[in-house]
Amino acid sequence: MALLEVKELSINFGGLLALDNISFEIDKEQITSIIGPNGAGKTTVFNCLTGFYSVSSGKILVNLGKKTFHLERMRGDQIARDARIARTFQNIRLFSQMTLLENLLVAQHKTLMRASGWSLSGLLGLSSWKKAEAEAIQLAEEWLHKVALIDRANDVAESLSYGEQRRLEIARAMCTKPLVLCLDEPAAGLNPRESAQLNCLISEIKDETSIGIILIEHDMNVVMEISDQVIVLNYGCKIASGTPSEIKINPRVIEAYLGEPDPETGGRISD
Amino acid sequence: MEDRTQKKSEMNPLPLSNWHAHRNAIMDGLISCLITAVLLIPLTGIYSVQDGGGLALKYRIWELILSIIFVFIGRFSLSLAESGHQKLSICGGLVLFLAGALWSGSHGIIGVLGILGGVLIVIRSLWSSQSGNFTGSLECIKKLFQNTNKQWSPHLSLIMVLIAVIFPFLPLTDRWILDLSILVMTYILLGWGLNIVVGLAGLLDLGYVAFYAVGAYSFALLAYYYQLGFWICLPLGALLAALFGILLGFPVLRLRGDYLAIVTLGFGEMIRIILINWVSLTQGPNGISGIPRPTFFGLEFKRRAAEGAETFHQYFDLPYRPIDRVIFLFYITLGLVLLAHFFIKRIRNLPIGRAWEALREDEVACRSLGLNPTNIKLSAFALGAMFGGVAGTLFAARQGFISPESFTFIESAIILAVVVLGGMGSQAGVALAAVLLIGLPEWFRELEQYRMLCFGALMVIVMTWKPKGLLSRRVPSVTLENIERTRTGG
16 A cells, blocks of 8 residues: 555636546555646645645545555644654745754654653753653754854854755655655756755665655756656646656657647657 | 044044043033933923813923933933943943933922933943943843853742742732732733743734633632632633634634734734623623632631631731732732642643744645644634633632623733744743733822823834844753763764
């Protein structure tokens, strides 16, 4: 059974059918890329997965061995907390006045809240709470190392550069200890060097943890290089899915990206 | 004239020669005198009195001359300070100060302004000696302050607490000052409570006075109907206020910013109007009197005890002093303020405190990380309201009488002003602002009708100078100590 199953997912806003009958599966230790032209519904898929939009019809299931979560019936915060789906945002959403370390500790709210006895043992300063806090800080520290921001740990998030903020957002999502990580255009606005670093980071996360990663990305080089599976959306419909090499030669994908084939040339596009 | 300005601009960076500097300063002073005279002759110089059937004009010659002289000395010394003639300008400032002090008895406001002006001029001249320009000297002071702050901050807070503890027994302290300090501390509690809601969780609450009223009325009503004492009503009042906080929280969960402010404003008014109109329970606008005073382990602070009981002074075999009751209330308030301080300081560093701040920064991101905004908002409302309730109970105990009149919108506005002026989210800032906003207007009651004018001016000055509040620097809830080590190690 796949980790995440999306079955016949549809959503409409008023009269607009933003997603039409989309189905796909995501396994752990895999990177799945969702691509498509602007307005194809890629971010809408994320918003459905993470509970920000309520689904019009269809099912989204997360299988955790014994338990199965029906995401379409859960609130956003429950999905993140219980079904453990973490995400980043297209327009970065950090806690800008708080320090990097604090950003990563907020991500561990669930664990810390329980450890602090819903603030009671925390107020009394019991040792169990102190231990849990130290562990949380350690985890945050590890992630700050991985995203190469450890020396900025005590600075406010606002003071980071754009690329650094993107990395911090990924670290924050990872601090929730997710099973599925949804990255919404993580390379947007990065320079080629930062973009390459980011690819390394994503591959590293894939190799070192056993989570499933869903990636929305426009840079085809990145997509083809690191993904195991590619899903192509256009106007809210899934038009293709498969391995990168399959997608590259799929005529419908080429059509969606480059427009109608010209009848004069017979639809072949020169490389 | 042209010649003079040219010279001035040429030589400005260097100290002017004595003669030029003095001449410029005198000219500045004379011009200021002229402006003052033009302004003050109609404003202060002439006033009308009822004389039989009509109005008669009277003149305040002395005040007029005095103000003009003060302005001259002030402007003269300020010019000297600006051109670097420190000694003379300090002398001028001191003269102004002394003159102000001398006349503050007979001419009230003019004397006080003279004192203030003198102090400002002395400060200005001292600053200009530290570094060349005004902003530079500001930086200088800031650095000095930060350095001393770092070294002395633990000692400083201890010293402050010690001063507060011996405060009732200082020779200058009288009943009026004690009463005022209790009021100020009540507002510190209110400010800290509202600070949780507005400063930390970022939920603008314009009806905070409602919780103050709930605390005060729960004590008054429980005492009136069930003869309960202060010590039982204190936690009950806090609990009830917290409950009302949750009650308010539920309908406004989805609102933000302006909309939230309007609904909370309405909530504050609702509570007050209920208190006025539910006459059978609350005695309406007449209020409730005879609220019992706090007791010392059951011992009352009265001259004569009720049947079969003893009073505080009888038990300890002391002579009866009416001030003892006020001193006792002072200590209760002080204890509660210290308790509140440690509570809030602690809870800010717990996950719940960080969650409040995260919610203020970005609610969507909070949800994506598994934080439940509903619970976090409700906990902020409840805890904030709890402090309002405690403050309300104290207020009722201090006054002995409460009526809905004490819980109007202006109270909410003042508490919010305390939070904003102090710096959102800053504990020390809120305390400082409470002292300034509550203490000073009471202190300067002699200024009479100028009091609120000065108060307004002070707020405008502070908010232009420090738009984020007096002490707005945010201290992180947790910091990584060994960054250097890890940097070199990793």
